[in-house]
Amino acid sequence: MVETSVNTLDPLVNGGALAGEGGTVRGVDPARNAETGPEYTLLAEQQVEQATRAAAEAFESYRRTDPETRAAFLRTAADRLEEAGEAIVETVQTETGLPEARARGELARTVGQLRLFARVAEAGDYLGVRIEPALPERKPLPRPDLRQRKLPLGPVAVFGASNFPLAFSVGGGDTASALAAGCPVVFKAHNAHPGTGQLVGQAITQAVREHDLHPGTFSLLYGRGSGVGQALVADPRIKAVGFTGSRSGGTALMATAAAREVPIPVYAEMSSINPIFLLPSALRQDRRKLAADFVASLNGSAGQLCTAPGLLLVPAGEDGDDLVRQVVEELSSTSGLTMLTRGICSARVEGEERLRGVSGVEAAAQGKAGSTENAPAPAVYTTDVETFLSTPELSDEIFGAVCLVIRYDSEARLLDLIDGLEGQLTATLHLDAEDGADRETAGRMLEKLELTVGRVLFNGWPTGVDVGDAIVHGGPFPATSDGRSTSVGTLAIERFLRPVAYQNVPEALQPAALRDGNPWGLVRRVDGHYEVPEGR
C-alpha cells in the first residue's frame, strides 16, 4: 500500500481538494477482500457543478493554447506520472489484484499515450485545415475565401474503466485525446481504484499548475453509484462523454445524453465477445502452441480485457478434436487470477452459471481456482453454431476468463455465424495463408467481418492493442455506442472536434492555423492540393 500521511483524501476539483459531501469510499484489495489505503470523500451530486463550471471557464483559455503549450503540458503530465511510477505500480496491485508486470506495462502505455497525444497536438493535423482562396472571377458566381478548421467541442466527461486502472482511467486515452483536442476533462474515477486515480489525478493537476493553465482544465471526481456520473452527463456545460464499462452503464449514459435539451455525443465502449476463427489449415500447424497461446490470451488479466476471446470457432473433425483436447489440457494446469473486485468476480461466476444452464452448452474444461480471493477457475464450454444462433444470451459478454468453443462443419455455417454476430471490437482469423481453400474462405469471411468489427486480425490474439496511428479500438453497437470512432490511437482525437468554416475573415482576425504562410507548419489542403511541410 502506498504510504500516505493523511487518512482522508478528496476529489481534485478546479486545481484543489474539494471535500466531498456524499460519504466516503476506500480501496479494497480483491486478493484479500480487505479494505486498504485512506478514505476518499465522495462528491454529492450538487457538488458536480463546481467541476463543470470550472471546466467551462477553463475551456475559454485552454482551447486557445498553441500546439507547443498543449504538447508541453501533456509531456509534463507524462513526466509527473512516470515520477510517481513506483507508488502507482504498488497501488494498482493492491487495489486491483493485477500483477506487477501488468501494472508496469500499463503505466508505460499510459505515459506513452500522453506523449503520443503531445505529438498529435504539436503536429496539428487533427485541425483538418482546408483552404479555398477567393476566386473573384469565377462564373457564374465568385468564390469567397473559405477556410475550415476543427475546434474542440468543450468540456468532456470521462468515466474510468475498472479493468484498466491507468490506460483507460484518469490519465488514459480519452483524457489524453480530449486534452490534446483542447477540451478540459472532468473525470469520474472508478471506485475500485481510488488511490490509483488520486495519484494520477495529482500528476495531471501538477502539470496543469506548472503550465499556468486554468485549474478547471482537469478535475477528478469521486462519487457513489451512478448519481454523480448521471449528473455530470446531464450538465449543460459538458459537451461530450467518454466511457468504458458495461453495456447497461453505457446505454444509461446514452439515454441521458440523448434526453438533454442539447444532446451530446457519447463514446461508450461496452461489450464484445471477440470471436476467434480457426480455419482447418491453422490446425495443421503446432496445435499445442496454438492451444497454449489461446489459453494465455483467455486467462491473461483474468480475462478482464475488452478484447479477451469469448468465442473460439474450431472445425469439426480430428484436428479440431485434438485442438480442443490440447486446450482442455492446457487449461487444466492453469490457475485463475485475482479479479478486479468482488462484484466483478460474482458477476462472472453468475454469468458462467447461466451459461452452464443453457441447453446445448456443455462444460469442456476448467482450470484451477487461484489461491487468493476472487480468483475463479478459467473455464471453457462448447456448443454448436445452431445453439449459438438460436440463443441470444450466448452473445452476451461474460467479463472474465470464460470462453465458448463452437465446432463448425462448413464454411457456410461459419458465414451464418458471422451474420448472427453483434458488433464487436475485434475478430481474429487463424489460417495458413498458403492454403488456397482457406485463403478463399478467409476472403469471404473478411468481407463480412469488416462490417461487424473495429479490427480484424490474422494469426495473432486480440488481447494487446497497439497504440498508434492505424489502430481502431471501437466497432459497431454494442461493442461501442458509436462505431464512427476509436478510443485508442491518434484517430481518437476526432471524437472531440467539430469543423467550422471561416468566410472572408479579415487577415488580422484569421486564426493562426488558417493564415497564409502556414505559421504552425500544418499539413493543409489548399485549393484541392495537399500542402505538406518538409519532414511530414
Added chain:
Amino acid sequence: MVETSVNTLDPLVNGGALAGEGGTVRGVDPARNAETGPEYTLLAEQQVEQATRAAAEAFESYRRTDPETRAAFLRTAADRLEEAGEAIVETVQTETGLPEARARGELARTVGQLRLFARVAEAGDYLGVRIEPALPERKPLPRPDLRQRKLPLGPVAVFGASNFPLAFSVGGGDTASALAAGCPVVFKAHNAHPGTGQLVGQAITQAVREHDLHPGTFSLLYGRGSGVGQALVADPRIKAVGFTGSRSGGTALMATAAAREVPIPVYAEMSSINPIFLLPSALRQDRRKLAADFVASLNGSAGQLCTAPGLLLVPAGEDGDDLVRQVVEELSSTSGLTMLTRGICSARVEGEERLRGVSGVEAAAQGKAGSTENAPAPAVYTTDVETFLSTPELSDEIFGAVCLVIRYDSEARLLDLIDGLEGQLTATLHLDAEDGADRETAGRMLEKLELTVGRVLFNGWPTGVDVGDAIVHGGPFPATSDGRSTSVGTLAIERFLRPVAYQNVPEALQPAALRDGNPWGLVRRVDGHYEVPEGR
C-alpha cells in the same frame, strides 16, 4: 407542367416502379393553390421493407465498387439529370413557386455536387488510409502490421427538404455523399414536389442501370405523413439518416434512431436564425446598399433558405437609425414571393402573428404581399437585447422573410446576446476591418461565435453556400442534430463512414486501398508520414 403520358406514377424501388398501396398525392402549384401533374402513389408502411431489403443486398456489391466505377456512376447520374434539365426546371417552378433562375441555379449546383462527389470518390482520400508496417524488433513488444481505412456504414435513409427541391432533395448533397461513400440510398421524397423528385429519381435509376449496379443501390419512396419515414428510420437495415427540415421532424427521427435495438447516427439539419451583426464602422459606409443587400438576402427565395437572416443587430445611435430607415424604405418597395406550399405559408403567417404578440417587439416595416397565392409581405420587427434574451420563443426560426432587428448600445450587450444564442448554421459580421475598435470587438465576437455556429462570415450574406472542400453547412444543436459534420461540401462524406483496422492481413487478402505500392494512388499516411502522389 412537365409532359407525361401517364396519369399515375409510382415510387421507384429496386430499379422499377412499385405501385404504392398508401393512397396518392399530387403536386400543388402554390402560386395558384391548384393541383398539378399526375398522381403519385404513396407506399404503405409495410412496403418500405422492399426498398431497404434491396438496399441491404445492393450494399454487398456496391460498397466494393472501385473508385473509377463509383465516380463514373455519379457522373452519369449528373449527365442524366442535366439532360432532363428543361423538364426539371419547369416542374420545379410549377411545384414550388420558385422562379426560373433559382430553379436553373439549383439544378446546376445539384449537377455540380454529383460531379464533385465523383471526384471525391475517385481521389479516395476519404478512405483515410493509415499504414504502420510491422516492426518485429520493437521493444518491449514487436509492432504488428496495422492498416486502417474507412468503410461505408451501409444503406442510408435520406429525407428531402421542402425548400431545395434539387440540391437538398432526391439527387442532393446527402444522396451524392452517401453514394460516393459506398452507401445505397433509400430516399423519402418530399410530397411538396413529387414530380421533381420523380424526374431526378428516374435520372439516378437510369445511371444505376447503365453501370450495371445492383438496382437496390437507389430507391425513391413516396409516403403520407411521418409513417413511411419513421418506418424507414426504424428499419434495422438502415445504418444512417440524412434529413433537412423542421426541428420537430428532426428530433422525432433522432428519437426513433436512438430507440432502435441498434442505434444509428442521424444528421438532421433543423433550425437556424443566422444572426447578422452590424458593427458601427459598417454603418459609416454605403448604408443604402447595405440595406438593399440585406433585404435581398432576407426576401430571396421568399426567405425559405436555411441560412436566411432572422436576426439583424444594429447599433444604437444615428447611423443605426438611418440604416433601419433605409431597410424600412427598401422593404416597403419589396414584394412577397410565392412560398413553397400553403402549409409553409400558414406556418410563416402564424409565426409572424406570434412575434407581433410578444411584448417588447414592435413592427418596423412591411413589404407588399405578392400577386400570387401564398406570397405574404416580407416583414421586419424590432426589439432590444433584453427582450430577446428573456423571451426564448424569439430564438425560434420563422421559416420565411421575417427578420427581427435588435438595437444594441455596447459591445458588452452584443457579447451577452451571443452567449444567449442557440446553435446556428451561420453568423455574419459587418465591419470596416480598418477600424481598430471594431476589429477588436469582432475578434472577441469571433471567439464566441465560432463555438456557436458552423460558419462565420464577414461583410457578406449568409444565403448562398459555396460547395467545395472548405465549406461547413452545419453547426451545434438545434441548427443540426450533430455538429460534428456538414451537409454541404466534400467533408460531408465522413457522415457515412467508420474506420476499421486490419492487423497482419496476408498480402493476398489485403484490400486494394491498403496494399503496398498504393495501386489506387491514394494520399496515405505511412509510418507517420504523408504519402502524396504527384499532382495531389
